[in-house]
Amino acid sequence: MRAILVLIAASFAASVPDTNWWETALVYQIYPRSFKDTNDDGIGDLNGITSKLDYLKKTGVDAIWLSPIFLSPMYDFGYDISDYRQIAPEYGTMEDFQNLIKTAKEVGIRVVLDLVPNHTSNESDWFIRSVRREPHYENYYIWADGIPDPEHPGELLPPSNWISVFGNGAWEYNKERGQYYLHQFVIGQPDLNYREPKVQQEMNDVIRFWLDKGVSGFRVDAVIYLYEADSKNYNGSYPDEPLSGKKGFDSDDYDYLNHIYTRDLNETYDVIYNWRDVMDEYIEKDGENKLMMTEAYTSLANVMKYYGTGKRNGSVPFNFSLLENINNQSTAFDIKLVIDKWMTYMPVGKTANWVNGNHDQSRLASRLGDSRVDAMNMLALILPGIAVTYQGEEIGMTDGFVSLNDTKDPQALNPTDPIKYWKKSRDPERTPYHWDASKHAGFSQTTGKTWLPIADNYKTLNLAAQMSAEKSHYKFYKDVATARKCCALREGDLHVKALSESLLVVTRLLPGTPGIIGLINLSSQEQIADLSSIKLLPNKLLVVASGVDCELEIGAPYLKSNLPLSGHCAAVLKTADNCC
Ligand code: GLC
Ligand code: CA
Numbered sequence: 001m002r003a004i005l006v007l008i009a010a011s012f013a014a015s016v017p018d019t020n021w022w023e024t025a026l027v028y029q030i031y032p033r034s035f036k037d038t039n040d041d042g043i044g045d046l047n048g049i050t051s052k053l054d055y056l057k058k059t060g061v062d063a064i065w066l067s068p069i070f071l072s073p074m075y076d077f078g079y080d081i082s083d084y085r086q087i088a089p090e091y092g093t094m095e096d097f098q099n100l101i102k103t104a105k106e107v108g109i110r111v112v113l114d115l116v117p118n119h120t121s122n123e124s125d126w127f128i129r130s131v132r133r134e135p136h137y138e139n140y141y142i143w144a145d146g147i148p149d150p151e152h153p154g155e156l157l158p159p160s161n162w163i164s165v166f167g168n169g170a171w172e173y174n175k176e177r178g179q180y181y182l183h184q185f186v187i188g189q190p191d192l193n194y195r196e197p198k199v200q201q202e203m204n205d206v207i208r209f210w211l212d213k214g215v216s217g218f219r220v221d222a223v224i225y226l227y228e229a230d231s232k233n234y235n236g237s238y239p240d241e242p243l244s245g246k247k248g249f250d251s252d253d254y255d256y257l258n259h260i261y262t263r264d265l266n267e268t269y270d271v272i273y274n275w276r277d278v279m280d281e282y283i284e285k286d287g288e289n290k291l292m293m294t295e296a297y298t299s300l301a302n303v304m305k306y307y308g309t310g311k312r313n314g315s316v317p318f319n320f321s322l323l324e325n326i327n328n329q330s331t332a333f334d335i336k337l338v339i340d341k342w343m344t345y346m347p348v349g350k351t352a353n354w355v356n357g358n359h360d361q362s363r364l365a366s367r368l369g370d371s372r373v374d375a376m377n378m379l380a381l382i383l384p385g386i387a388v389t390y391q392g393e394e395i396g397m398t399d400g401f402v403s404l405n406d407t408k409d410p411q412a413l414n415p416t417d418p419i420k421y422w423k424k425s426r427d428p429e430r431t432p433y434h435w436d437a438s439k440h441a442g443f444s445q446t447t448g449k450t451w452l453p454i455a456d457n458y459k460t461l462n463l464a465a466q467m468s469a470e471k472s473h474y475k476f477y478k479d480v481a482t483a484r485k486c487c488a489l490r491e492g493d494l495h496v497k498a499l500s501e502s503l504l505v506v507t508r509l510l511p512g513t514p515g516i517i518g519l520i521n522l523s524s525q526e527q528i529a530d531l532s533s534i535k536l537l538p539n540k541l542l543v544v545a546s547g548v549d550c551e552l553e554i555g556a557p558y559l560k561s562n563l564p565l566s567g568h569c570a571a572v573l574k575t576a577d578n579c580c
Contacts, residue, residue, distance in 0.1 A: 025387075050096070143179045161241060326338060355388045394478075395477075480545045507536075
């Protein structure tokens with residue numbers, strides 16, 4: 001009898017602790033280079049992140065995802081890694097990292113790292129050895145012979161017409177090896193060869209290396225590019241990709257071709273499921289399930305495959321649908337459809353997630369206008385599953401102005417085009433964080449320049465100002481984040497209703513606990529929201545959070561049939577006191 005009880009207790013313990021902590025986590029993306037500089041070199045660092053953990057916890061953050069912090073020549077700002085097991089010196093040391101992990105644990109924040117599996121840097125030891133054809137490393141990358149140029153005897157053409165995501169040919173000739181290598185991104189980012197089992201083994205070991213150091217998971221970069229067509233099926237060569245036929249693209253633009261041989265290959269998904277198994281090795285040891293979020297800009301049907309199959313578990317693929325489909329003209333109907341679409345296609349039992357920005361996308365306030373910042377932040381925070389916030393979106397930072405001279409992003413400089421560079425540049429959303437109104441926005445004490453210029457509105461748009469203002473994007477964000485502790489926001493049923501073109505209502509209801517209601521008025525005119533048609537709601541509702549443009553008073557009761565929403569109001573209400 002006792003043995004049975006111990007067994008039951010053990011299995012209970014294995015399933016009940018915070019094992020699946022991430023299913024309702026608020027994940028905050030930190031771009032380390034631009035977060036906080038503590039050694040005055042104008043570049044953010046790990047100690048800067050550690051110094052802000054307490055503040056992040058108070059804001060309601062459960063986990064931080066750090067964009068790459070590893071050794072890198074920084075051609076693509078850390079997405080070109082030369083050693084997966086070392087910290088970039090400009091960000092700090094391994095000791096600083098251990099200290100970050102330790103402090104994060106004390107504070108109660110989990111740390112998620114960026115895994116960049118598709119490519120290394122061309123300065124990585126693996127690549128250097130592969131160039132030399134050292135036996136173990138010979139096939140670590142996608143190497144191919146050039147094609148003799150019929151028009152210029154003695155000269156070679158690249159193995160195929162493939163184009164890099166950043167524009168121009170995707171093959172680079174290496175004299176020493178006498179072959180071309182593939183780089184789906186910049187020349188300094190050679191693609192690893194996932195048909196080589198040793199590469200898969202290496203990446204599994206990299207995952208274990210960091211899990212052993214106490215991280216709680218990974219955001220996995222650019223997964224759709226892991227595989228390319230197998231040259232074995234094409235007599236050892238690589239087939240040309242067909243033209244896309246899309247208008248407005250030059251022959252060296254990525255969109256000029258239809259990428260049937262270089263992305264979304266079926267082999268990809270098993271690699272993701274294998275990584276899930278590697279991370280699951282740590283469930284028992286660490287008492288937590290590791291988070292894996294995959295970055296896949298692809299069709300919805302493909303995105304959903306990253307969740308796993310009936311038989312195998314996968315990851316949480318980023319939901320970029322708010323980013324991609326909502327603009328400053330979108331109506332309540334449009335927003336409802338975008339939300340419903342993800343929830344409809346997502347496999348049953350999986351965890352949803354909502355993304356409003358990242359280091360590759362123009363900022364929320366710049367894309368949609370300041371008046372929609374609260375509404376979009378609120379949606380990400382009250383919809384089911386994981387909320388992902390990119391640093392600065394909680395205070396409504398805008399894209400900074402970065403002149404061609406100051407531009408660093410390789411996507412903008414490939415090739416340097418004084419007219420078009422800003423269209424491709426991701427630097428504007430990567431300008432340093434605005435902590436306060438002091439020099440360099442409190443980001444750095446450097447006497448020189450910060451690595452990217454500070455956006456010029458920092459004197460008025462900064463965290464310190466928003467903390468002391470009566471109302472601000474930050475205060476609203478924090479109030480909504482706090483409401484995530486309510487059971488209804490963790491487990492409640494979701495209903496999204498467009499009351500009109502400009503009025504959106506989101507309810508999260510769970511029997512036996514107070515319900516949560518999100519309201520958005522997308523228009524600039526005051527409107528009365530009448531929620532009478534939502535029968536499950538009681539008559540009296542209490543305001544929990546009220547956005548910058550909203551006149552509803554926190555704590556005040558309102559009748560559900562008569563909710564006066566000022567222009568651009570975003571607000572959260574609940575059905576009764578005491579959340580859980
Ligand atoms: C991902 C990253 C991006 C990077 C690219 C290549 O899309 O988010 O910043 O340039 O992968 O690694
Ligand atoms: Ca690849």
